[in-house]
Amino acid sequence: MEIKIMKNILDRNQNKADEVRNLLAEKKVKMVNIISSPGAGKTTLLERTCEALGGKIRIGIIEGDVTTDRDAQRLKKYDIPIVVINTEGGCHLDSHSISKVIGMFDLDTLDILFVENVGNLICPSVFDLGENFKLAVVSTAEGDDKPAKYPRLFSEAGAVVLNKTDLLPYTNFNVDAFIKDLSAINPRVPLFRISATKGDGLPDWIEWLEYQIKSSPAG
Amino acid sequence: MHEIKIAEELSVIVVDKAREAGLSVVESVNISFGQLVQVVPDIFEFAFREAVRDTVAAEAALNIEIIPLEMKCLSCGADYNPAENCSSCSKCGALEITVVHGKELFIKSIEGE
Numbered sequence: 431m432e433i434k435i436m437k438n439i440l441d442r443n444q445n446k447a448d449e450v451r452n453l454l455a456e457k458k459v460k461m462v463n464i465i466s467s468p469g470a471g472k473t474t475l476l477e478r479t480c481e482a483l484g485g486k487i488r489i490g491i492i493e494g495d496v497t498t499d500r501d502a503q504r505l506k507k508y509d510i511p512i513v514v515i516n517t518e519g520g521c522h523l524d525s526h527s528i529s530k531v532i533g534m535f536d537l538d539t540l541d542i543l544f545v546e547n548v549g550n551l552i553c554p555s556v557f558d559l560g561e562n563f564k565l566a567v568v569s570t571a572e573g574d575d576k577p578a579k580y581p582r583l584f585s586e587a588g589a590v591v592l593n594k595t596d597l598l599p600y601t602n603f604n605v606d607a608f609i610k611d612l613s614a615i616n617p618r619v620p621l622f623r624i625s626a627t628k629g630d631g632l633p634d635w636i637e638w639l640e641y642q643i644k645s646s647p648a649g
Numbered sequence: 650m651h652e653i654k655i656a657e658e659l660s661v662i663v664v665d666k667a668r669e670a671g672l673s674v675v676e677s678v679n680i681s682f683g684q685l686v687q688v689v690p691d692i693f694e695f696a697f698r699e700a701v702r703d704t705v706a707a708e709a710a711l712n713i714e715i716i717p718l719e720m721k722c723l724s725c726g727a728d729y730n731p732a733e734n735c736s737s738c739s740k741c742g743a744l745e746i747t748v749v750h751g752k753e754l755f756i757k758s759i760e761g762e
Contacts, residue, residue, distance in 0.1 A: 431670070432760045433667075433670045433759050434757070434758045435756045435758055436757060436758075437662060437755065437756050438754055439655055439662065440655065440658055441658075442658060442661075553650060556655075556754070581685055582685040613737075617737065617746070
């Protein structure tokens with residue numbers, strides 16, 4: 431006997447992500463799902479973003495990490511609500527893990543919730559968390575072939591940050607090749623070339639982000 | 650290793666559907682993965698075996714169909730299979746393109762008695 435099913439295997443994740451998305455829309459809170467390899471600079475980018483927007487925009491952060499609260503410790507100084515999710519070996523966050531901790535934030539007092547996903551370019555891109563958009567962060571030290579090798583993430587990203595541009599003279603990263611591959615996958619995605627440690631390129635990122643936060647709740 | 654989580658979710662659906670249909674043994678599980686999901690079939694098979702251990706689907710054959718990437722041009726309407734990953738429209742060169750197939754993570758059916 432054959433039983434036809436025709437169902438998304440990640441239905442439960444999708445349903446929970448939709449719940450999170452609806453809750454955040456109701457509370458007028460934007461969510462950004464930040465995805466990169468380990469060491470691309472997600473936390474440093476968050477540090478600079480908190481410094482630039484602190485006082486103007488009300489920020490909350492969910493720190494996803496395999497283990498330790500080291501990233502959260504780095505962000506504590508900005509006096510913003512931070513919740514750590516340790517996946518204990520898990521290579522990505524899913525919508526159930528977000529749903530479990532979202533009640534720990536007072537959503538009425540937030541404008542934006544950043545989710546720093548576990549460092550990994552494949553697995554996190556498959557699990558919708560209920561975000562408004564995915565932010566892909568890639569650093570010049572990793573090589574310029576990432577959009578070609580990880581098309582799922584880069585094709586879905588609502589924005590891309592190319593970090594560590596200050597290291598370009600010391601790497602063989604080809605910016606033109608990177609942009610060509612990225613454009614082939616996601617032709618209209620905004621790309622921000624940044625050195626999060628030196629501050630280069632940050633104003634464009636901050637200005638764009640502020641615009642996203644102030645645009646319509648559905649955006 | 651997103652294969653593990655996907656396999657766990659699949660096992661829940663398979664066992665639920667088998668119970669609903671009154672199956673005592675599931676002989677095969679038929680699923681489709683899009684190319685962009687980047688599931689490694691061997692790893693998935695391993696994860697699935699662990700997930701269905703001691704269930705009615707413990708011996709089920711796992712049939713995985715990989716769906717190639719298919720894009721649609723939003724400018725001229727052409728459907729095409731890009732040569733490498735996604736790319737601009739192969740017919741008119743437009744950059745307004747969308748993924749039609751390639752992100753699937755579908756269970757199509759199960760068979761059993």
